[in-house]
Amino acid sequence: MPKNKGKGGKNRRRGKNESEEKRELIFKEDGQEYAQVMRMLGNGRLEAMCIDGIKRLCHIRGKMRKKVWVNTGDIVLVGLRDYQDEKADVILKYMADEARSLKAYGELPENIRVNETDTFADEDGANDEYFDFEDAFGRQQAGAAAVELEEETGSVAEAASAAVAQQRLRDLSYSQQYDLLFQGELDVKKAVPKPSPDAQSREEGARKVWLSDVFATAKSPPLAKRRLQKKDWEYMAFMAVIHGLCLLAPVTFSWPMVGLFFVSYFITGCLGITLSFHRQLSHRAFATPKWLEYALAYCGVLAVQGDPTEWVSSHRFHHLHTDTPLDPHSPYEGFWWSHMGWLLDNKATLERVGTRGNTSDLDCQPFYRFIERTYGLHVVAMFAALYALGGLPALVWGGALRCAWVYHITWFVNSASHVWGYQSYATGDQSRNNWWVAVLAFGEGWHNNHHAFEFSARHGFEWWQFDVTWQCVRLLKALGLASNVKLPSEKQKQRLAIS
Numbered sequence: 001m002p003k004n005k006g007k008g009g010k011n012r013r014r015g016k017n018e019s020e021e022k023r024e025l026i027f028k029e030d031g032q033e034y035a036q037v038m039r040m041l042g043n044g045r046l047e048a049m050c051i052d053g054i055k056r057l058c059h060i061r062g063k064m065r066k067k068v069w070v071n072t073g074d075i076v077l078v079g080l081r082d083y084q085d086e087k088a089d090v091i092l093k094y095m096a097d098e099a100r101s102l103k104a105y106g107e108l109p110e111n112i113r114v115n116e117t118d119t120f121a122d123e124d125g126a127n128d129e130y131f132d133f134e135d136a137f138g139r140q141q142a143g144a145a146a147v148e149l150e151e152e153t154g155s156v157a158e159a160a161s162a163a164v165a166q167q168r169l170r171d172l173s174y175s176q177q178y179d180l181l182f183q184g185e186l187d188v189k190k191a192v193p194k195p196s197p198d199a200q201s202r203e204e205g206a207r208k209v210w211l212s213d214v215f216a217t218a219k220s221p222p223l224a225k226r227r228l229q230k231k232d233w234e235y236m237a238f239m240a241v242i243h244g245l246c247l248l249a250p251v252t253f254s255w256p257m258v259g260l261f262f263v264s265y266f267i268t269g270c271l272g273i274t275l276s277f278h279r280q281l282s283h284r285a286f287a288t289p290k291w292l293e294y295a296l297a298y299c300g301v302l303a304v305q306g307d308p309t310e311w312v313s314s315h316r317f318h319h320l321h322t323d324t325p326l327d328p329h330s331p332y333e334g335f336w337w338s339h340m341g342w343l344l345d346n347k348a349t350l351e352r353v354g355t356r357g358n359t360s361d362l363d364c365q366p367f368y369r370f371i372e373r374t375y376g377l378h379v380v381a382m383f384a385a386l387y388a389l390g391g392l393p394a395l396v397w398g399g400a401l402r403c404a405w406v407y408h409i410t411w412f413v414n415s416a417s418h419v420w421g422y423q424s425y426a427t428g429d430q431s432r433n434n435w436w437v438a439v440l441a442f443g444e445g446w447h448n449n450h451h452a453f454e455f456s457a458r459h460g461f462e463w464w465q466f467d468v469t470w471q472c473v474r475l476l477k478a479l480g481l482a483s484n485v486k487l488p489s490e491k492q493k494q495r496l497a498i499s
Helices: 010-014 062-067 096-104 137-153 156-169 174-181 197-201 230-246 255-282 290-301 308-320 335-339 346-353 366-414 435-440 447-452 468-478 490-496
Strands: 032-042 045-050 055-060 075-080 087-094
Touching (some): 045 075, 055 075, 174 197, 230 366, 255 366, 290 308, 290 366, 308 346, 308 366, 335 366
Antiparallel strands (some): 075 087
């Protein structure tokens, strides 16, 4: 019998199985929900707030009751009961690192805190409002930092010091946060508080983004003064060729080529990037049979925005660190930087995403490993096939022009939708709902909705917020090809709604 197999053993606390191997991360399925423990009631019972916004009485049963410690603040997976919506059964408890991985994958709300034990209601429920998925950094960030540091060091004094540091961070401008964070070694897998917009607006040298209330401070050296890496030169050369070929569009014009442009725009932009790379792979908002998942992902490969693993990793880090100095494309560094400037600075990107390591769900699949190893060959094959089928006109309209068009629309989601538009939900970041980006990007422009409920397969919540990608999900579900489609409940939306 392996050691420490019983109740409270180190393997159980560290999330290992009985063979000393780190256990596979388990995601929820139909009839299940993630929850955070609010209060232990004794006798195998607890009260938990589920991610669907419903507070439930949960029961710990069987072997789990005997072998696993469950405490206030833990993230658990519960099984829902068919005719008892207010009750559930605890299936498993997630370790702290597993809960952080779920957050990185978009399974948990961006602003939920792992192991926060000081934000729940008293016996009379007077403090229920603190258990909210809003971006309330003061108490939530401080509690999370204190618990994590206390676990690592055992020092209450150091934990309290970390809590104070977190409170101070949220009062700093973006520029001040940047200078402070980049002085030492960064842990890119842990979130930091959002900077203060007011402090940023008062920052010396900060410039207001045109027609926006966002004040930006450039932190990366200008392109002409930067020591470029090999990857930067390769990227700039590729972009120069793509945009240069676009200049040939007028002289290669024909209506069949226009048709090719729009068909390839939909296949790569909608099916490939927004449906596959973004909503399915990055946020696991729905599931499909593997053959369909891979087919959609390959459409994304043809968009030439990187292999699926790289794209998903960067996007998950964006949600973990939205608008902070660890965001790969924060709008606080200027419109150009958030649009495409960050892609021309590989050094800065690596500083913010580290060794990545947040795509284990893709890394374990041979298909994605194969695409990652052979990505360049697929790009070359696509352009070669276009030229063979239609010569220079097809290469220009179905290749270069379509790629450039989808590039800039994707980048507008990162730039325009973080500086222009309106906010319906209190996310604590600069995400905005932008109608014209939504039209061009198949529904991705309802970006504040998305940052409020990143797990949602639907971004356009109102009837007039047209979301083409959501209609694709609905069609797949009607055909029996999409399951576990995630949507926020009305109660969740009410919690974050800006009145």
